[in-house]
Amino acid sequence: MDHHRAYDATLLISGIQNVKSYVAWNNFLLVSLNNRDLIKFQITGDYQKLKYQVKQVDIRPKFTKKPITQMEVIKPVNKLLVLHGNVVEIYELKTIKLQKVLCKKNAVLFSYNKKKSLCISTKKELWIFKWKELGFEKHNTMAIPEAPKTMDWFKASKICLGFKRQYCVINLKNGTFKSLFTTGKNGIPISTKISNQEILLGKDKISIFKDPNGMALRAYGINWVEIPLKIVYFPPYLIGFFANKLRVRTLYTKQLIQDLNIPNPNLCFSMAKKDNHSFAYIANKKGIWRLDEIPLLYQIDMLSFEKNYEEALKLCELIPNLEENKKNTKSNDIKQQYANHLFVTRKFNKAMDFFQQSNCDPRIVLSLYPFLVEENLEKQLKIPFFEQTELNEQEQHEAILSLIDYLTQQRSLINDKEIEKKEQILKIIDTTIVKAYIKTNYLLVKHFLKLPNSCDLEQCEKLLKENNYEDEIILLYQSNGKHLQALELISKKINETSNIDDLFEYLNFLDAKNLDLIFKYAKEIYKYDSKKCLLVFLNNKGSSNRTLPRDQVKKYLEDNIPDLLMPYLESIIYEEKDNTPDFNNHLLILYFKEYEKLNTNLKKETENENLKQLVESKNEIQTKMNKFIKTTHHYQAEKMLTIFPEDDLLEERAILLSRVKQHELALDIYINKLNNIEKAEKYCHTHYKPDSNTENIYIILIKQLLFQLSDKSNINKNDYSYNRTYSDYDNNYNDDDDDEEEHNLKLQTITRIMKKYYSKIDPLKIIPILPNNIPISNIFDYLNLRIKNILKLKRRKLVQKNLHKSNYLNLRLKNSKKGGKSLTIDENTLCQVCGKRIGDSIIGIFPNGVFAHLSCIENKNKCPKTKQDFTKKLNKYY
Template sequence: MKAFTSTLVFEKPQVGKGKDKSTIQCLEWYYKNLYIGNKDGVIQHLILPDGGGGDSSSVREVGKRQLGRSGPVNQLKTISVLNHLLVLWDGSVSTLNMFSLEPVSALKKIQNVSLFYVNELCDQTQPVFAQLFTVSSKRRIVSIHRVFVDKWECVRQVSLPQDPVALAVDETCICVATNDRYLLHDYQSQSTLDIFLHNHGKQNIIAKKSGEGEFLLNGPGSLGMLVLRDGISQRPPVQWSTDVLDAAVYFPYVLALQSQAVQIYSILDQQLKQTIPVQSARGLLATPENVYVIAEREIHCLTPIALGDQIQALTGCERVDEALVLLDGVQALLPKDSYEDLYKNITCISGLIKFYREQFLEAKELFIKCGLDPREIICLYPTMSGICEDFKAQLSAVRNAKDLQTLSKEDKPTYQQYQKFLGDFLTEVRETTQGLCSCQIIDTALLKLYLEQEKSEELNLLVSSPNDCALNICVPDLEFHKRFFTLGLLYQSKGQHVNAIQTWVNIVEDDCADKTQSDVYQHIVNTLALLQHKDVIWQFADWVLQRDQEAGIQIFTKHTDENMFAPEEVFSFLTKYPTALVCYLEFLIYELKSQEEKHHTLLATTYVAQILQKENNVNRQGIRNKLQQLLWQSSLYNTREVHGQITSTALHMEKAILFGKTGQHKKALQTLVHEGKDQQATEDYCWRTSAGQDRKFTNTQFLNLLQIYLESSQHVSAAVDLLNNNAVAFDLVKVLQILPASWSLQLVTRFLCESLRETHHQRKMRRVEMNLAKVEHLRHKHTAMKVAQRLIKVDSGRICHSCQHPLTESEFLRSPVGELIHTQCYRKVNSPSVTY
């Protein structure tokens, strides 16, 4: 990748033959000012164009100063707030004006200095000063000075165990490299920490401040170590070469200088990202805007490429993992909108790469995470091209892209996996914010996809629920695939109920074949029963009832809105559909519990009419059973009107029930005996009418039936059977009074035995009940006495509730009703000699 661009900003002219003593030794920068320290003791002041870069033709020299006849300028540092330029030359630190390069006479030289470091300016103090740290060339100490505009003063000295070789400072923490180790010393707390050893003979010693509270060190094993001021490293080290001359940090990169190149490593993943060739390199100077590379006769400016451009370049090369690492590492340096756009772009490209690698689960997660427009994926599929014709894809192409159209023809199993992915992805984003911007396209694509995959259940579920399918695209597709039932569901979801039901009607009438749904007729009925559009129901009601009256009547009986149709309105419509009329009347009476006489009467007369019309029909008995049930249970029908319709018919049980409803039980029994000639039905009538009545009523009913039997000699056998089979229903005395004298004892022996046994049983049961009542009474009385027999205190003047005398005795009780009473009075009143 390309993180920096290199520009030559200064080049010394070539000298003649012989040893060149004017090579570049050091460099300092401030804003547009560039200061060069040369080997021959000359300081050059250059002015750079805006931005600090530009080629050598745009750099001009504005000043030069010769410090002496010979000797290299070892170090330069500006203190801009004081307009000072500090120079280390000939073993001493002197001060020049940073614009005129004239010496500052008020500041004398600091002698015997091998290197120095200027800390951040303390420009909030009064007077303003900067901190200067100098390393003595003769003693193992670091001196701390305060540099003012016209003076400096030594405020502290820090002793070292060995000679210092390199120095960097962060606030009160001094990072020093000695002959064999790196040290961290806090000069306020006087604490010293050994970090690690180094091999001075085999590697260059590097100690640079790399950030807030962090130092860059050349560690053992040629490792670029980023160490915090507490000695801890939070980042993995950078593995660079053994011949590193200098290093600098320009976040998020570490630049390692070799004699012939600058190698640029990422702090975030510790990988080598770029190599820039340089001839005869000597050092690096990192500024807030650029990094300068110092060579013997040249100065190069390394200008960082915008982070967004770097990330996009990595993304374009499909190095998405590196791009994400870089993006996460520099998130704090980017505007929020820029970060979000870059993150979305990287994630989309990563998802697309995994998509074509058939890593569908990871691809789906990435597409959802980055909020990818679903249309970007839909338009990749050949069969979906007509859905989003006006959409212009923004997603960048990737190298491993596959032609899905070719894949659909040559490798169908793999293409089916791509289809499955599309279905899963669209289903997951369909109800999210990500999918709301293109609801119609998503739903239409899902419908086409389910059609291709022949997923009937998913297809019907999609169109039967609220959806945004485009009718102009989906209707032709459904018709082409002969999915007419689904087409009706689609019409229904769009509120086109007439088109929906008419489509299903065509299926039932076999005008259009659709084998995916078995009972379309019942579906039509259920749909009409749920429909709130009355005019549509009336439009198809005739067709529904003509096909099946019993099932079709459900459009009225199972309708969700019971008040939509008035009964009279339905009656007038059902006049030509008698079976449906009966079903509707049964619904009104048994489910809606109608209390209107006309409904009950109409149902009864309709039953009668059906029975009379179906004399030879196998369903005749079932209708009679329904009629009898209605006559027995209902008390709201008009008995005279119903009786008038069955008077001349053979519906004898029905006649008897009607007589019984008017209290003419004997007449009902006569009808059953003489016209119905059904002995069992007659006995059943007696028992049914006796249900819930007292014993006297039951005796009367059966005695009436016996008398009717005894009136004719033809029914003697029936009378005997009646007595023997229903002995418990008769009063023995009354039976004996009406029995003919001509009957032998043998005929009624069974009846007499059963009757006597029943009489004896009833007498004993009454005695048991009476004794149980006595026991219960005594139990309650005993409980009351236990509650009343308690001594209590009363005031004088109280009288006995029973005898009305003063309570002068020592013992008295509270009666069960709560009144005070003498003990003797209580015993007298509650004497055990009570008769029951």
């Protein structure tokens, strides 16, 4: 029984007997009879109504010496190829006039391809012809073991031959043969060309697909009920010739499509095309039949009606590319029908796959789930829905699981598109997903609501409250921007459980747009955990990836939670590298105020335990302050100096002075107030830079030490001018009041510093300010090291000078060698261009050694003998 009609078979010409071969083109049919007559018919009519008019337009009695066994029309050049009695001839198509005999004897078969190549097989050879302007010209010959029964081109360079016992592929470029497989028990090769890359070869009842390399192309073959006499490819179907009928099968699904009742068909088969309509001719004892292709769209509709959706989709792929929109529309329509059919037959997963491929409105798919969607959805949207199917509880569960996968993919696709009513569709999809999760796996509801979604707030809120899903309601509010409602619920939970984790996570989720809510509920976290409260205001990787406006946060903490202000500023400065001067200043002021507070409390406290704790806290805050002043450069030192006292935090004040380049005052603190020479030296080492305003910092240090040897009360200790000498200090020195031993120790310290840092202390600046009575032996080491250092530098400069000089001379020598080639010319030397003697004439010489009279040189940059161009080379030298 036919599955559907692929072709209409019409007896076109009855009463014609003994048909040997025939060929069709446009609306003409050329028929060769067994008695050697050649008849030309013209066929007109309406293929849709299957009514044709046949007119005999020409007849050539006894056209050839023997019956024609093979004919082929070459439309691009309007030629007719004819094989009769082992002879191959070429004729003009319109006049059927002989043009040329291509093979005069032994021809058994020919095959033509669209690349205008022709292969004629004789009993022992293959003759290859190429089409030129004037006709076919013989190109090549190749030996073969026997005459082939079938012959088909693969590409321009390969041909598949079917011999009596086996098939093989021959490479025309190198003449190699590749055997494929035997022809089977009956020894009859059956070959059908599908395309330039594929051929179908028969072995008994099986047909196998092969590529040009002889490899199997498909994992399956075509199985026939009996051995076919012949197989032809009439796209998109295969037609098998049998004794009593023709059987039509699909190429892809191998399904039987139609049986054509044409008994004892002639093995000749000729296809043609006119006005995009394909047809073919087959002869038998009754006459000549015409096969008309049923229009693809009509076949597709028949297959869909019969619920043969897979075959219908295969036919959709064959709709021409010119009708791409029609192809897509028809294909999507069939996929929807197929998907609905699969759903009704309880194949839910596969149904959703085809719904996905059909690009249909997902709301139509939801019509299959009345237990999930609103009752009035169909009326509300005015969309033609599918008929609903009764499902039991287990089937509903399976159907919902398939729907979840489908809707998840759909929401992703819709988000990436610009479509009409996008928000409405997403709202229905996301709301349905929540309902589906509640029915199948409620644990996934929370996971889904954490993602950005478009759920219907009212529906989902009602549904979640009915199921007592409190956490999920909070996530629903959160995803819909209802943060106040969510925070009120969380706050209510805290009163019951004292667990602030949910509130902490929620506040970290909020961004700067909801700063008021963060400020409002942060206090609640502070009641339970101050560290977590601090994290709410920071840009922590572990909690969120948002930055709150720091100036507003600072002001809020200062006014409401002052205990967190210092750790907040420490975090944004140290961890988040905020270099804002205002923040740095504020932190330093906080350190100072905390230090003063602890210092005040320390003076009031009398209990030993509290004293110890206060001392530890004071030391800790001072250490922090000291580290901050040393390591940070973004506070305003000038401003801080007005705040810090002059009689406390001396080292910190010294660092601040160094930041404003007040090195004299800073060193005064280290030497005269802290009495710490080691730190003073370290300070000088840190700030010394040659050829800058700190190159004399060690001289300032020594001057500070000289103050300690004098009566400081009569001298301005901030006067460090270099024109002052030690006598200015010495005049104020009183032997009676000064301790001689201490005095000597101070001098030793000065001479030690001079010796240690000899390379950084200029003798012309230090010697004039030293005491007049200082023994020369005390500064001998300094002077000795300094002189050695000067000599060392002098030697180094001299070496560098000589190295530069040597390098310069080497370059001069190198250049002189490049440009100093010599040439000896005597009275017998000949010009290399004209061949005459040079004599006392002016000559020109080129870098390759060629020389000639100046008059013989046409171009001074080009050698007249070798023609080599020296333009770049000559420019380099000169």
